[in-house]
Amino acid sequence: MRTDGPPPGQESHLPDATRQQSGFAVIGDGPAAVLWDMDGTLLDSEKIWTVSLADTARWLGGELSQAARDDVVGSNMARTLTIMFDDLGLEQDAGRKAETAAFLTIRTGELFAEGLIWRPGAQEALGTVRDAGWPMALVTNTERALTEMALDAIGRERFVVTVCGDEVPHGKPAPDPYLRAADLLGVDAEDCLAVEDSPTGTLAAARAGASVLVVPCDVPVPTGPGRVHRESLVGLSPSDVRGAHSLARADRAA
Ligand SMILES: [Mg+2]
Numbered sequence: 001m002r003t004d005g006p007p008p009g010q011e012s013h014l015p016d017a018t019r020q021q022s023g024f025a026v027i028g029d030g031p032a033a034v035l036w037d038m039d040g041t042l043l044d045s046e047k048i049w050t051v052s053l054a055d056t057a058r059w060l061g062g063e064l065s066q067a068a069r070d071d072v073v074g075s076n077m078a079r080t081l082t083i084m085f086d087d088l089g090l091e092q093d094a095g096r097k098a099e100t101a102a103f104l105t106i107r108t109g110e111l112f113a114e115g116l117i118w119r120p121g122a123q124e125a126l127g128t129v130r131d132a133g134w135p136m137a138l139v140t141n142t143e144r145a146l147t148e149m150a151l152d153a154i155g156r157e158r159f160v161v162t163v164c165g166d167e168v169p170h171g172k173p174a175p176d177p178y179l180r181a182a183d184l185l186g187v188d189a190e191d192c193l194a195v196e197d198s199p200t201g202t203l204a205a206a207r208a209g210a211s212v213l214v215v216p217c218d219v220p221v222p223t224g225p226g227r228v229h230r231e232s233l234v235g236l237s238p239s240d241v242r243g244a245h246s247l248a249r250a251d252r253a254a
Helices: 016-022 046-059 066-071 077-087 094-113 122-131 144-154 176-185 199-207 238-253
Strands: 034-036 136-139 161-163 193-196 211-214 227-229
Touching: 034 176, 046 066, 046 077, 046 094, 066 077, 077 094, 094 144, 122 136, 122 238, 136 144, 136 176, 161 176, 176 199, 193 199, 193 238, 199 211, 211 238, 227 238
Parallel strands: 034 136, 034 193, 136 161, 193 211, 211 227
Antiparallel strands: none
């Protein structure tokens, strides 16, 4: 576990006093860091995506199937567009996809600006984990511009680092975003606890070697090694964090 600040060149968003107080080393057998997914885990933003995806499909002249909507939960822009174009029977045209990405981003941004809704217990859970001294990262497949709008509401100062889908070679379900976050924090992903709501995000965290606290939102998430399921973030305590991490870890090693 780190005993100093973040790696050189990576500015911490934590005030100095908080950093020194936490020291990143007060947790005993808990995770080295807690890595939070955003959409569907912290924010009820998948409902916003449902609207913006439907609007985008209509703009393309079609209607997105429920199966395709479910499939893109937690996905990055590239995968989302590939699934959408397949679902609508459109040719995978790079230029058309770029225009569609712009439309989807603008429409989602408009809806984000109208107001974000927290998932139950999420705001309190962020405070609990931070107050307990664990460094936190936001690890999202959403692109930086939209994430920044969301961070206005979430509070960017809560996180030591934030990693977005357009800042890594491959988004979730590849492990890249989680590996990048762990690297920036100066910890091993295997020592981290990720909090995820989707099958795609859970797979990414598991592939990175992290323990996963799964709190499903819109779609069910299969059980698997290294995953601990919880119904919601309501009442999450430091001992719940320690427990989830050690349980998932032991399960992974079994
Ligand atoms: Mg999610």
